[in-house]
Amino acid sequence: MTMGQPPTVLTAAEAWQTLPVHEWNEAAARHLLQRIGFSAQPAELARVLKDGPVRSVERYFAKMPALPKPRMITNLEKHGPELFRRISAGSAEEKRMAQQEARERSREALFDLTIKWLTLASRPECSPAEKWLLFLSDVWVVGVDKVKNSALIYQHHDILRHFALSDAVSLAKAVSRSPAMVVYLDLQQSKPEAPNENFARELFELFTLGEGNYTENDIKQAARAFTGYRQRQGEFAFLPRQHDSGSKTLFGQTGRFTGDDVIRLVFKQKAAGTFLPKEMVRFYLSEEPLPAAYTDALGAWWAGEKYDLHKLAVKFFSSRLFFSPACRGGYIKSPLHFYLGLVQDLGLSVAPLPRQLIGNLRSMGQMPFDPPNVRGWVGGRSWINSATLASRRQLIQALLSPLNEEALNGDEQIELAAAYADGIRNFTLDQAQLTRWARLAPAERARELIQRHVPALAGTEIERQVVTFLERSAQHSRAETATRAALATLLESPSYQLC
């Protein structure tokens, strides 16, 4: 089934009603957890099943978890002024050295941020909120390749985090002042005599309204309104003398509009109500858009709720449509979803080894904080080709085998030793767990592996094939080796790539 047609028999009005109690069951709870987070862990599953969809979503979206500023980001900020001075005032050689140092520090800081964010997102109780943040950052996109300064990237995500559950209007206003955004979409260069249209265009097209809901003239006028927005060493600054305070006409209204006024006008457009819900469908449900009547209905309701993001999340994730059969089971996990799901399913911690981790994520096609362009990640089938599938399989092999510590570089060994000192060592599959599984008879072992990791396959032909594989392997391989192989194969199978 696909979503091109109206899903099952729900009308547009029924689609957004709360799921009736009699349709709530373990499969539905699992669907909820896998889609709003990265996997369904037993403890969360039991609690969600008891609480029902509304209370569960309200709990997960009650408030955003905190992500304390990573140490290397702080370091980067501390050295910022000095590096800035050397870059702007030093000799050519001094300037070059300072630029290189700035890049180095920024890169190290980004690695630190990546590991810290993945670690937070991998905590099952935090996963839904962190996935929501990933969603918002896939709408309000900035990329480190152009922004260059990881401290601004951290700050941008902190802004998203701060407004993630407030209202979309406040969020939009805050993001228009995000120093990373000011750099990323060229507000920094925008002047009254030469307004830069980049931000105004993407604000309408990719952040709030979608194509076809504004004119080229609206963009030109809005660009004038956003003149004077600057960032100075990581702080937002408004320069009145660089701001065009003259009269502008857009969306049929005339006035001496500021940037905030433009955002206010944007959210008077009907398309502002439907845009984010459509993005949610794309990010959480399906590559196929819903028929307009469905998103129109939700958009009208959401506009009436003053674009409250928390209310939108609760409504969307507990709706009949979200749980409808057409929306289940056919979603291709993104590389981050896949990785974090594996970490949770295998009971692991995120390894403090950025070289390996970032290498894996990059070859699967998704580097955190580094989207391909302002459109964000395309998602869906574009994640899958022979090379990215091979990379997914390699990641599994890496997580199931003990770390080869001898092949690590010195700095990595230091990171690892620090983690060990904190008592964290579960960076790859626990070998004792493997041994416990290996003691089970093949039928029991297959059931355990499937129930725990790919419950959708329980009782299927595939379970029987795994039993046969384990029985046959017993003739020549160690039970641990065969068990690891069976688990790897289950995780590599098409079923595990979907949820």
Add this chain to the structure above:
Amino acid sequence: MNNPHPILPSTRREFLHYGVKGVGLLAFSRFAPGFLVESAYAQAPAPEKDRTILVLVQLAGGNDGLNTVVPFADPHYRRLRPNLGLGSDQLLRINDTLAFHGACAALHELLKDGKLGIVQNVGYPNPNRSHFRSTEIWETGSDSNEFLPTGWLGRYFDNACSGTPRRGDPCGVNLGNEMPQSFLSEQQHPTFSLPAGRNRRQQSENLALLEQLVQTPAGHPDHDNAGYLRHTMMDALVTEKKFQKVLANYQTKAAYPGTPFAGSLRNVAALIAAGTATRVYYVSLGGFDTHNNQANAHANLLRQLSEGLAAFQSDLEAKRLDGQVLTMTFSEFGRRPSENESRGTDHGTAAPLFVLGSRVKPGLHGTAPSLDVARNQDLQYSTDFRAVYSTVLDQWLGCKSSAILGQDYRPLGFI
């Protein structure tokens, strides 16, 4: 393999066999690997078997060049390496000033036999001493302050592999757990990874199980995405299965050492011997980040490298494939000339690299670094690594290097 009826055909003949047995070409072709369907229809010609092949060997962690090709006659060497400096009993002389580390006996032999070239003092301007960044610079072929989204070999694939008919053989094969950045390309090309080392029996059985799983509809069989995933995965599995068959049946003509590195090279030889259309192989040997108590660890790594490469070369020679293959090593940086306080060495800059093959111009290329450096000062490179790449691209792979590297470099004489 135990399964007497393989579910997936891995050759054109097996595939056609399915057709006559009534499975039905078209019925099957929904999930059949694209290239098999194509070739079944088109009677595609056999792969070209005489193309040149590049095997890239990464020495990950930063190899200590000064203790690999040792300038033993230079008094500065003793000054910089009071403890780690190698004595004459630990050296194999190349000429009056340079010698191999004693663990490189096999490479020393290859040099004497005229099959090994040493490109001295290779690096780049404004060197970076971060593993991650310097590896990235080497793999993307960028300047020190330039960030490229694609790898140098990926751009080679973009130039050389597009437009060629799909035949199923990947453009590049990596032996290891992480796709090298060198392979990242603008367009999509089939690239492939094989687990490093051996244990082939287990691997082929895992593969058979995965094949069954991919074949068995489960969950949402009708969902388009499930079908798409199965289809793509089958494409990849057919290649892998073909490869596993090749690896399992390979009869070596040389005694490979028991190390995983040598096992990987053996697998490369097997694929080359089977006439695979792949032009680039990538093998990695890690552990070169020798910050403390370097002596034994480094000797051990050099021995693995040296003996693995020698077995590989002799295997290829016995199979008369040696004229087709060029092997080249690289490492993200060399190490600091002055040893540190922990009997190790810290991150440095330039280092020598090796080129191996029957068509290599043997001996020393480029110039040796000056060791007249202050304590903790680094070597100044004399050959840009991209000049090495451009030589390989132009003179070995037959691809215009300026299109890949963005500019022309003066070719080196090692081919």
